[in-house]
Amino acid sequence: xxxxxxxxxxxxxxxxxxxxxxxxxxxxxxxxxxxxxxxxxxxxxxxxxxxxxxxxxxxxxxxxxxxxxxxxxxxxxxxxxxxxxxxxxxxxxxxxxxxxxxxxxxxxxxxxxxxxxxxxxxxxxxxxxxxxxxxxxxxxxxxxxxxxxxxxxxxxxxxxxxxxxxxxxxxxxxxxxxxxxxxxxxxxxxxxxxxxxxxxxxxxxxxxxxxxxxxxxxxxxxxxxxxxxxxxxxxxxxxxxxxxxxxxxxxxxxxxxxxxxxxxxxxxxxxxxxxxxxxxxxxxxxxxxxxxxxxxxxxxxxxxxxxxxxxxxxxxxxxxxxxxxxxxxxxxxxxxxxxxxxxxxxxxxxxxxxxxxxxxxxxxxxxxxxxxxxxxxxxxxxxxxxxxxxxxxxxxxxxxxxxxxxxxxxxxxxxxxxxxxxxxxxxxxxxxxxxxxxxxxxxxxxxxxxxxxxxxxxxxxxxxxxxxxxxxxxxxxxxxxxxxxxxxxxxxxxxxxxxxxxxxxxxxxxxxxxxxxxxxxxxxx
Amino acid sequence: xxxxxxxxxxxxxxxxxxxxxxxxxxxxxxxxxxxxxxxxxxxxxxxxxxxxxxxxxxxxxxxxxxxxxxxxxxxxxxxxxxxxxxxxxxxxxxxxxxxxxxxxxxxxxxxxxxxxxxxxxxxxxxxxxxxxxxxxxxxxxxxxxxxxxxxxxxxxxxxxxxxxxxxxxxxxxxxxxxxxxxx
Numbered sequence: 001x002x003x004x005x006x007x008x009x010x011x012x013x014x015x016x017x018x019x020x021x022x023x024x025x026x027x028x029x030x031x032x033x034x035x036x037x038x039x040x041x042x043x044x045x046x047x048x049x050x051x052x053x054x055x056x057x058x059x060x061x062x063x064x065x066x067x068x069x070x071x072x073x074x075x076x077x078x079x080x081x082x083x084x085x086x087x088x089x090x091x092x093x094x095x096x097x098x099x100x101x102x103x104x105x106x107x108x109x110x111x112x113x114x115x116x117x118x119x120x121x122x123x124x125x126x127x128x129x130x131x132x133x134x135x136x137x138x139x140x141x142x143x144x145x146x147x148x149x150x151x152x153x154x155x156x157x158x159x160x161x162x163x164x165x166x167x168x169x170x171x172x173x174x175x176x177x178x179x180x181x182x183x184x185x186x187x188x189x190x191x192x193x194x195x196x197x198x199x200x201x202x203x204x205x206x207x208x209x210x211x212x213x214x215x216x217x218x219x220x221x222x223x224x225x226x227x228x229x230x231x232x233x234x235x236x237x238x239x240x241x242x243x244x245x246x247x248x249x250x251x252x253x254x255x256x257x258x259x260x261x262x263x264x265x266x267x268x269x270x271x272x273x274x275x276x277x278x279x280x281x282x283x284x285x286x287x288x289x290x291x292x293x294x295x296x297x298x299x300x301x302x303x304x305x306x307x308x309x310x311x312x313x314x315x316x317x318x319x320x321x322x323x324x325x326x327x328x329x330x331x332x333x334x335x336x337x338x339x340x341x342x343x344x345x346x347x348x349x350x351x352x353x354x355x356x357x358x359x360x361x362x363x364x365x366x367x368x369x370x371x372x373x374x375x376x377x378x379x380x381x382x383x384x385x386x387x388x389x390x391x392x393x394x395x396x397x398x399x400x401x402x403x404x405x406x407x408x409x410x411x412x413x414x415x416x417x418x419x420x421x422x423x424x425x426x427x428x429x430x431x432x433x434x435x436x437x438x439x440x441x442x443x444x445x446x447x448x449x450x451x452x453x454x455x456x457x458x459x460x461x462x463x464x465x466x467x468x469x470x471x472x473x474x475x476x477x478x479x480x481x482x483x484x485x486x487x488x489x490x491x492x493x494x495x496x497x498x499x500x501x502x503x504x505x506x507x508x509x510x511x512x513x514x515x516x517x518x519x520x521x522x523x524x525x
Numbered sequence: 526x527x528x529x530x531x532x533x534x535x536x537x538x539x540x541x542x543x544x545x546x547x548x549x550x551x552x553x554x555x556x557x558x559x560x561x562x563x564x565x566x567x568x569x570x571x572x573x574x575x576x577x578x579x580x581x582x583x584x585x586x587x588x589x590x591x592x593x594x595x596x597x598x599x600x601x602x603x604x605x606x607x608x609x610x611x612x613x614x615x616x617x618x619x620x621x622x623x624x625x626x627x628x629x630x631x632x633x634x635x636x637x638x639x640x641x642x643x644x645x646x647x648x649x650x651x652x653x654x655x656x657x658x659x660x661x662x663x664x665x666x667x668x669x670x671x672x673x674x675x676x677x678x679x680x681x682x683x684x685x686x687x688x689x690x691x692x693x694x695x696x697x698x699x700x701x702x703x704x705x706x707x708x
Contacts (some may be wrong), residue, residue, distance in 0.1 A: 029692065030648055035626030036601060039547040180657035184634070187627040187650055194650065252688075258648070260688050264588075265656060312610065312632045319603045323553040365529040368557060369550045370543040 001060075001421070002118035006414060012121045013408040015138075016096065020406035021397040022141045023093050026256055027380045028398070035192040039323060041372030043191070043330030045101065049360040050335035052098030055091070056116035057425040058342065058352055059123045065345040065457075068123040072130025073464050074344055076149045078278035078285055079215040079240045082344070083198045084140060084147060085257040086337040088131060090195065092124040094334060096406045097379065103407060104385045110407050111419035117409060134473055140255045147200040147253040150213075151473055153492040153504070154285070155203055158211065158242050160498040160511045162272035163293040171293050174300035175273040179241060181307045182216040188314055189218060189227060191330035195337060198257045202250035206508055209271060210250055212259065214241045219307070220441035223339055225354060225431075226317060226329060228438035231310035234303060236277045237441040240285065244272040275300065280343045281452075282443045283461045287495055324432045327367065328356055332431070346457030348449060350436055355429030380405060462491045480504045548602055568669045573702065577678065580671065581701035583663030584690070585683045586647050586655045593639045593661045594678040594704060595619040597671050600630060609633045619679065621671055625649035625664065634658060639679050641666050641701060646691055663699050676705035 002008065033040060062071075075082050099117065102108035128138050134151055137143040165172035186196030196219075201212035220234045221227050245261075248269050252260035259265070275296060276285040289299030321329070332354050342348035378384045383403040394402045413419055439446040444455060462468065471479075471488050479485045486503035493499045498512040537557060545551045545558040571579045595617035600606065606629060614636035622630060625645020634640070634654060640662040642651050647664050655662035661681040671677065683699035690696050 033626065033650060034546055034624065034644060035628055036546070036548055036624035037603070037626065037629040039550050040626075041546065176657075176659075180635070180654070180659075183657045184627060184631055184654055187654070188631045192626045192628045192650065258653075264685060266587075267659065315606075315628075315632045318628075319607070321549070323547070323549040326547070326549055362526045363529055365526065365533055368533070368543045368554075369546040373544075373546060 002115040002122070004114065004118065004413065006411070008118060008122070009409060009411055009414065011125070012118050015092075015121050015125050016117075016406055016408055017404070018139065018142070019089075019093055019096065020404050022089070022139060022255055023097075023380065024383065024396075024405050025141070025398050026089075026254060030254065030256060030258065033192065037318070038192045038326050038330050039367075039369055039372065040192055040330060041376045042367035042369060043327045043372075044334060044376060045367055045372055046327060046331035046356065046360060046364065047334030048094050048098035048101055049363060050098070050331055050357055051091075051094040052102065052113075053357045053359045053423050054335070054352070054427065055095050055338065056113075056119050056422065057427070059120060059338065061347050062338075062341045062345045063123055065347050066341075068126040069130040070464075071341055071344055072127040072133070073469065074280075074461070075127075075131050076133055077151075077154075077461060077463060078282060079198065079213065079217075079238065079276075080278065080280065080344070081217040081238070081340040082127075082338065083215065083217075083257065084200065084255055085198060086195050087341070088124075088128050088139065089255040090334070090337040092121055094337065095120050100379055100385070100388070100405070100407060101375070103387050104379070109419065111410055111413050111416075113421070113423050114409055114413050114419055115421040116423055140253055145252040145254050146202075147257070148203060149200060150203070151492075152476065153489045155211075156489075156506060156511060157285075157493060157496045157499050158274060159205055159508070161287070161290060161496055162211075162242060162244060162274040163290075163296055164272050165270060165293075167268045167270070171273065171297040171300075172267070172270060174297040174304070175241065175243070175270070176267045178300040178304045178307075179214060179243075181304045181311070182219070182239065182241075185219065185231075185307045185311050185314075186216050188311060188318070189224065189230075190333050191318075191326070193330070193333060194256065194258070195333065199253060199259050200257065201253060202259075205244050207246075209244050209246050210248060211242055211244045212250055212253075214243060215239070216241075221438040221446065222440050223336065223348075223350070223353065223436075224329075224333070225433050225436035226314070228434075228436060230314050230317075231306055233306045234310070234441070236288065236443070238277055238279055239288065239303070240276045240278065242274050242276070243270055245269045246271045277443060279443050280340065280456050281459065284463065284492060284494065286443060287497070290497060322432065324364075327364075328432045331356060332433075343452065343456055346453040346455075346459075348453055348456075350449065351429070352427065354433075354436070355427070355431050357427060357429045359423075361430065463488060476504065568667050577702035577704055578706075579700060580677070580703045581641070581666055581668030582697040583641065583666035583668075583679075583699050583701065584647050584686045584696050585681055585699040586652050586662040586664060586685060587659065587681065588684060589661055589681040592678050592680055592682055593619070594676065595638045597621055597641075597673060597675045597677055599671070599673055603629070606630060606633055609636070619677055621668075622651065625651045627651050627654045634660060639663075639681070641668065641671075641677070641679065643668070647685055663701065665696060666701065667697065668701060669703075671703070672706075675703060678702045678704055 135148045190196040198215040202210035220231045275288040289296040336353040339353040489504040542559045617638045619639040620637045621641045623643040627650035642664045680700040
């Protein structure tokens with residue numbers, strides 16, 4: 001349970017206010033989402049409440065097994081679903097918005113559940129500090145809407161191994177079509193929300209080129225019960241496609257992991273692509289079809305075909321859902337954004353993450369489409385709920401008005417014990433969706449959850465073991481070329497087509513040039 | 526649960542009916558929702574000098590070198606999507622979609638020659654997917670009433686809105702023309 005003192009509360013409230021400001025900016029500047037298929041606003045409200053009631057208990061168990069900062073290290077090294085939009089922003093934000101709902105209804109005071117709030121935000125802050133370690137910030141927003149997690153050793157492998165393309169060649173076409181199909185499928189599998197997609201970067205690749213990482217998660221049988229029997233021919237649950245662009249400046253990469261570019265994102269400017277996978281059981285990024293450009297094009301075309309068919313299969317399944325099933329599925333997608341922490345820690349239980357808590361079920365009759373829309377709009381857009389006001393002299397960061405989305409914890413809790421420290425940790429819940437019966441698609445094959453947990457417990461990627469964990473970019477700057485630095489770099493270079501075993505002494509000029517420049521290894525053009 | 530139901534019942538007893546966003550809501554509880562479709566935003570009719578009728582505006586997602594023309598198909602229900610899935614999409618069809626989400630039309634979006642979306646922004650999910658699939662698309666459209674089969678032309682040669690367009694209100698620069706009316 002939380003260590004309540006003045007310092008921990010100051011840190012909690014500071015982090016909370018930053019989240020509040022950033023979330024407001026995201027909500028008013030990005031886009032309002034709607035769907036004719038899914039009752040999105042009702043499901044979002046249900047998800048926030050589900051997060052409020054369940055998340056603190058789940059995070060305490062995870063934190064005890066694998067501390068949050070260690071989980072941040074894991075997420076920094078490869079692409080995991082505990083990423084910018086899911087874990088760094090969504091998990092604490094959804095929890096806190098659930099708290100606001102209950103305060104608005106008069107069912108909670110700002111002093112109530114104080115231990116829960118402190119614990120959730122402490123976990124989240126420690127995760128974020130470790131996740132963003134290489135750029136030294138807490139959020140993308142704090143870094144000026146940039147997102148640069150990866151160390152040089154990983155980026156050198158990408159720069160050396162990505163395959164060059166020109167618009168119209170086979171690999172360029174295969175890559176752009178696969179990315180479109182993956183985006184489509186990820187939106188559908190995630191009930192119209194964007195959390196199955198992730199973008200990060202940009203990284204400077206020299207010669208007026210920038211690289212962005214495009215990740216797609218939960219593409220096959222896994223945690224989501226509605227994915228049982230879908231895309232079973234896809235051997236991997238997650239795919240990462242690094243893409244190098246020429247003459248394009250990605251000037252914004254926000255905390256929803258979406259980007260803005262100048263000039264706009266244009267497939268004609270793509271110069272090189274690759275494909276990798278990673279999950280809680282992989283030791284680094286695993287190349288997928290990267291042997292040569294033809295093999296990569298083959299693989300991308302094959303995956304696209306599988307996902308095209310899977311999109312139709314899944315759409316037909318979802319189209320037959322009842323309204324309640326759509327709400328439950330959407331709510332569970334949102335409230336389970338932290339579920340992969342449990343996969344990493346080996347503490348995952350399906351019912352923890354894929355039931356609507358009984359305490360939340362009470363509120364479902366309120367959740368018609370109009371109330372969902374208006375409650376959400378007032379709470380995160382207009383900030384017009386009475387309790388969101390601050391005194392008349394204040395001017396909030398982005399709106400300039402005396403109102404904040406998220407409510408801080410009064411410091412009076414340090415001397416006044418008139419509050420409930422926690423929402424409690426006994427779960428009972430249910431779901432209108434069919435129970436999960438399939439297996440989990442992982443880099444270790446399709447396995448059951450006991451095997452998944454067993455493999456995850458105690459697994460530490462080599463670059464994060466005791467001897468390497470603290471060898472960061474600052475250390476490398478002063479120690480490149482040493483045996484210890486070479487060993488670290490060689491761990492990341494395992495499986496690299498062009499850099500295997502090369503060590504830490506390379507600069508950009510020493511890297512093998514890309515296929516484009518070499519004019520070799522071309523896909524059919 | 527009982528209290529929550531009572532609140533809703535009191536509202537419905539007063540004669541009030543809720544607005545819906547998802548068709549599943551209207552279909553599952555038709556007595557609870559208004560059966561009002563989104564009204565087409567009225568747009569000033571006007572004949573261009575070349576005889577085309579200017580019938581709408583929107584925000585262009587991807588700048589193209591040429592405009593795109595084709596017959597209109599209004600798409601707003603699961604049943605319509607299922608029909609297109611079963612029977613295929615006639616070549617050249619331009620979809621008019623009143624949903625800026627990407628899931629309703631998920632299995633068929635790639636088959637359209639163009640899209641007129643009556644909501645959202647270029648950053649909405651449908652806008653994102655249009656960009657990825659390279660389907661000429663106007664988002665946030667305001668149009669006169671269009672009927673299935675009407676031939677329209679989309680000005681997808683227009684510049685996409687600026688990054689801050691939705692804050693400044695500087696939107697709606699791509700035009701939609703009616704070329705031939707089904708009558």
